[in-house]
Amino acid sequence: MNNSTDLIQRRRAVVAQGVGMFAGETTAVSASGARIVDADGNEHIDFAGGIGVMNVGHCNPEVVAAIQEQAARLLHASIHVATYEPYVALCEALVRLIPHGKESGGSGATKAMLVNSGAEAVENAIKIARQATGRAAIVCFDGGFHGRTLLAMTLTGKSAYKLGCGPFAPEVYRVPFPSAFHEGHRGSEAELVNQHLAQFEERFVRGPIAADQIAAIIIEPVQGEAGFVVAPPAYLQGLREICDRHGIMLIFDEVQSGFCRSGYWAAFQHAGVTPDLSTWAKSLGSGLPIAAVLGRAAVMDAALPGTIGGTYGGNPVACAAALATLRVMEREQLSARARVIGDQVRARFEGLRDQCNVVGEVRGLGAMMAIELCHGGDPKRPAPQVTAAAVARCRAEGVLVLTAGAFGNIIRTLSPLVISDADLDRGLTVIETAIIAAAKEHATS
Structure with missing residues (x-):
């Protein structure tokens, strides 16, 4: 053996x-x-x-050194109990590298919060969007993957991950994700985008949900578990316009596509569109469990104290790993x-x-x-x-x-x-x- x-x-x-x-x-x-x-x-x-x-890369020496140094200084305090520098420094770095705001009607100010995983980031982003809008409904997409916690699994479209796990969270509505290959679409990308955007808005009239009841639309700019299906830039631009017109929060899930993977810090930068909120994890910590929600300051601050966060979110050792990771990404x-x-x-x-x-x-x-x-x-x-x-x-x-x-x-x-x-x-x-x-x-x- x-x-x-x-x-x-x-x-x-x-x-x-x-x-x-x-x-x-x-x-x-x-x-x-x-x-x-x-x-x-x-x-x-x-x-x-x-x-x-x-x-x-695995065991990047700069990241390992940052982990070792921080582990000897402070392993845990909880950001809800005591404020520590690595949490604040990481939020400062994230809002500098991936600003939100001006393109979606805000002042340009960005704020962040830290959690432990992509699924947790998604759950918190939805809570923030609901508080910011006073609405409950969430729109997601066929083929999407947002995690395995209850709400995140509800949003996830892959049935294999959901077997025997229901009932799922209410007020979640699913729409098709544009994919010329899977739809057998032979026309131009512009025709595909216009068709999907028209169908999207038609749902507001024919049901199942009115636009003024929707808190947020959440979408992966590049669908991960679906096999790297890329949302056409014009489609993301169209969603931005729909959200602006109806007071809906636009959430981009960058958990897998973020941090240089797509060729930019964020995959949404390919489309020249800024979301109201975005979720991040995976490569942020180089293997340590850490994730983030970024968003327009006014939207982020709509969440009441105590309604977001968690005991371990933004652990100081994970924050140190993330800060070192971001430095390597920039330098290299x-x-x-x-x-x-x-x-x-x-x-x-x-x-x-x-x-x-x-x-x-x-x-x-x-x-x-x-x-x-x-x-x-x-x-x-x-x-x-x-x-x-x-x-x-x-x-x-x-x-x-x-x-x-x-x-x-x-x-x-x-x-x-x-x-x-x-x-x-x-x-x-x-x-x-x-x-x-x-x-x-x-x-x-």
């Missing part, structure tokens, strides 16, 4: 099976940069990044690096079209790239068997990748943005070879 097998068996004996294993029976003992070492000493190139968490210009990585991944994935007929669509933003596998390239014929076989081949060759999508037929890449050119090339070669081999193995007529 090898060490990895032993560890997995120990896990199965004591860890609830509902805690899924998304990358198969993979183990991890140590990691550095874009590489993970398993319990048997095997090294893997990491294209999963802890589900989009390790943008500055990781937004620019993400665009370079994304261009290379897109080119390599597009090149597969001539070698196998299972490439349905290649899409993404910056280094948030995905390839959807469908028989004959037809979105109505997803190829989950091909995808699973390809991912298994990748693991066997020392490359960790994740699947996505309702049918599990999408491979997404979330490598650390500090990945070397050599590891990026090696990882992409393994993925390409695995997809070609899996497509031949599971070929259909």
Whole structure:
């Protein structure tokens, strides 16, 4: 019995099976940069990044040093009991890097709050929006993922994550997310956007909810679990206009797409649109649990004292890790690096079209790239068997990748943005070879 097998068996004996294993029976003992070492000493190139968490790389020395220094000074106090500098400093850094306000009618002032996870950030953003508007209804999107807590799971569109977990929170309404590929749309992107925006507003008239009852619209600029489906910039601009006209808060969920991953600090910056509120987590803490809600100051301050926050939110050690992470991102210009990585991944994935007929669509933003596998390239014929076989081949060759999508037929890449050119090339070669081999193995007529 090898060490990895032993560890997995120990896990199965004591860890609830509902805690899924998304990358198969993979183990991890140590990691550095874009590489993970398993319990048997095997090294893997990491294209999963802890589900989009390790943008500055595993065990970044500057982040580790900040954690060690802060841990020796103050482990916990709770921001509700005593104000400590790391919490304030991190909020100062966030509002400087990702300001909200002027574009959506505010003064330009931005405020922040810190919590522990993306789901917690979403829950708090909704509470803030409801208090700011005095309304209850929330609009979300097909294919969205916002977490696994009650309200966040209600907002989440992927049914596999919701089985047996109802009843869900009330006053949540779901609308289609624009995707030309999945809808078989053959016209221009402008036509697709106009069609979706018209249908959106038609719902205000025909039901199920009037515009003046909606507190917020929450949307991922790039849908993560749906397989990196990118919202057209004009669609986000249209939502901004609708929200302004009807007094609705616009919330962008940047939990997975934020912090340089898309090629900017925020994916919404590609559209030139600023939300009223936004949610952040994952790569903010380089692996430590920390998340944030940012928003226009007037909106953020609508929440009554005691209605948002939590005991551990903005833990000083996690704040120190986040501050170091942001410094590395700025200094290393990781937004620019993400665009370079994304261009290379897109080119390599597009090149597969001539070698196998299972490439349905290649899409993404910056280094948030995905390839959807469908028989004959037809979105109505997803190829989950091909995808699973390809991912298994990748693991066997020392490359960790994740699947996505309702049918599990999408491979997404979330490598650390500090990945070397050599590891990026090696990882992409393994993925390409695995997809070609899996497509031949599971070929259909």
